[in-house]
Amino acid sequence: MSYAQAVGETVRALRTIRRQWADLLLAIETPPAADHWPPRQLAHTMREGDDELLVEDRAPLVLREHPAPLNLSALDAGRAVERLLFDLADTLAAAVQRTEQGDPRGWLSRDPNAPDSRRTAGSRRHGLHWASVWVEGRVLDEDTAPEHELDGAISAPPFEVLPLHLLHEARRTAQIAEGRLLRTLRLDQRTTPVPDRPCPWCGGKLTLHTTPDGPPSVTCSTGNDCTAPVPLDSRGRRVWGWADLVALVGALAAAESIAA
Ligand SMILES: [Zn+2]
Incomplete structure (x- = not known):
């Protein structure tokens, strides 16, 4: 070095x-x-x-x-x-x-x-x-x-x-x-399954990705068939980047209040 x-x-x-x-x-x-x-x-x-x-x-x-x-x-x-x-x-x-x-x-x-x-x-x-x-x-x-x-x-x-x-x-x-x-702070590089909160659009499994050098993102496990209005990442998964995350949090909260 x-x-x-x-x-x-x-x-x-x-x-x-x-x-x-x-x-x-x-x-x-x-x-x-x-x-x-x-x-x-x-x-x-x-x-x-x-x-x-x-x-x-x-x-x-x-x-x-x-x-x-x-x-x-x-x-x-x-x-x-x-x-x-x-x-x-x-x-x-x-x-x-x-x-x-x-x-x-x-x-x-x-x-x-x-x-x-x-x-x-x-x-x-x-x-x-x-x-x-x-x-x-x-x-x-x-x-x-x-x-x-x-x-x-x-x-x-x-x-x-x-x-x-x-x-x-x-x-x-x-x-x-x-x-x-x-x-x-759980801000190191890691991927964490988001438990008990399926994708509001398709029911797929959501995963939270964090990294120390940038904002977090969330991916849906379903792929192209998920109808969420967000882009696909390089592995073909729907991905909520920084700008879309607030909408996802809102959609999940709404889904939860309906379920309750
Ligand atoms: Zn989905």
């Missing part, structure tokens, strides 16, 4: 984690669905508005109160992802950080001897999003050139270039954290 490839993969994993973090916070406060329908990305668009609240509340899970989390496995996964990124930031800071005290670009490790809980937590108190952005900056070797002061003097850069072994460590850790998050 080339240096540029390792940087690219690390940055991609870190950005996926940031993109999905609000969903994980929502998942903690939502009872786990028995049958994973409707797909999480759709549930997300149906609940527009909630996310902004959660994203604004950036306090790390480890410092929050969770009096009654509704989904313990999501909470466990969230804490594990935080721990991975916070510890990674500690490791990178110890190796390459040369910031002066008070420089907001600096990562502060936890300080058990600090006089109050805010300072004890160090930069962890800013939450996962900030930790992820900070790690990305080190992976991209930001702020590693000497800086010109106003008086013309040149000062040492706040960070050193990340050594290769730490780049690989960052890549490995970010990918482990990303994998844990995507599996918990």
